Amino acid sequence: MDVPFLLSKAQMRRIEPFFPLSHGIPRVDDRRVVSGIVYVIKHGLMWRDAPKGYGPHKTIYNRFIRWSRLGVFNRIFAELAGKAGEPDRIMIDATHLKAHRTAASLFKRGALPRRIGRTKGGLNSKLHAVRDGEGRPIMMLLTEGQMSDHKGALLLFPSLPRAKELLADKGYDSDWFREALIDQGITPCIPPRSNRKVQHPYDAQLYKQRHKIENVFGRIKDWRRVATRYDRCAHTFMSAISIAATMCYWL
The missing domain is CATH 3.30.420.10 (Ribonuclease H-like superfamily/Ribonuclease H)
Structure with a gap:
């Protein structure tokens, strides 16, 4: 898969417990899609300009919007920061x-x-x-x-x-x-x-x-x-x- 950035397996293991459960049809690869979200936000791209290796830009955008409404990314930050004591x-x-x-x-x-x-x-x-x-x-x-x-x-x-x-x-x-x-x-x-x-x-x-x-x-x-x-x-x-x-x- 030709992508400029990909989350490591160790990073994914730390954040996967906070992802919503998949119901029905299995989700598109979480590691690839979340990496695409991170890449777009870091480089200030429009969603349609995301590298093709991350898959359809609509999938990346929809995942970001849906999980934002559920508070997934805010919860990941709060939980990981809270583990520091x-x-x-x-x-x-x-x-x-x-x-x-x-x-x-x-x-x-x-x-x-x-x-x-x-x-x-x-x-x-x-x-x-x-x-x-x-x-x-x-x-x-x-x-x-x-x-x-x-x-x-x-x-x-x-x-x-x-x-x-x-x-x-x-x-x-x-x-x-x-x-x-x-x-x-x-x-x-x-x-x-x-x-x-x-x-x-x-x-x-x-x-x-x-x-x-x-x-x-x-x-x-x-x-x-x-x-x-x-x-x-x-x-x-x-x-x-x-x-x-x-x-x-x-x-």
């Missing part, structure tokens, strides 16, 4: 993802939220993420581009692991967030804003480790269908992000 140190940050015109064309239509918002940079989405001490993503949340870092942190807070320390930039410097972390036994390492009346102390040496979360965003954005959002539906775009994070860090 509770981290002692976590980091939180957010980044903007530009929405292509094909994704923004249905901006105000449809019953389900698109998670596309308007900022000075145009239409975009925002990815909020929590990383462990090694810089590996363990939680991700997709919101509209105009949502503040604080609101994203509020949505993620109930699911934060019980770590000893949390690193974040000045965008997360607020009394409620600091107090909530301390109540959970988490020591915040957040530089205070310059206009604060009370300048909270923080470990400047430890804060230097925060570059790891920026490295993660850069690595995930190397996947072209993540750096630029082509998917109209939020669940399909979130599946693309989950696939990129899983392939980069957990497989």
Whole structure:
């Protein structure tokens, strides 16, 4: 089979338990089709431009859409990340993802939220993420581009692991967030804003480790269908992000 990329058998053994059961006619080879999905997302191709070795592009596209609706790719990421155990140190940050015109064309239509918002940079989405001490993503949340870092942190807070320390930039410097972390036994390492009346102390040496979360965003954005959002539906775009994070860090 002439394909430019193929998941290894070891990688397939780790993700196969999360695939839906096949009913009736056996499915087309999972390894070939999932490899085709990964290749298209990484290189930012249109589905019809997928290499012929992966089979009909309609099969690849339909499998991606169907499993995205079932939450298969999000579940794979969550389960593999969860097997790493509770981290002692976590980091939180957010980044903007530009929405292509094909994704923004249905901006105000449809019953389900698109998670596309308007900022000075145009239409975009925002990815909020929590990383462990090694810089590996363990939680991700997709919101509209105009949502503040604080609101994203509020949505993620109930699911934060019980770590000893949390690193974040000045965008997360607020009394409620600091107090909530301390109540959970988490020591915040957040530089205070310059206009604060009370300048909270923080470990400047430890804060230097925060570059790891920026490295993660850069690595995930190397996947072209993540750096630029082509998917109209939020669940399909979130599946693309989950696939990129899983392939980069957990497989």
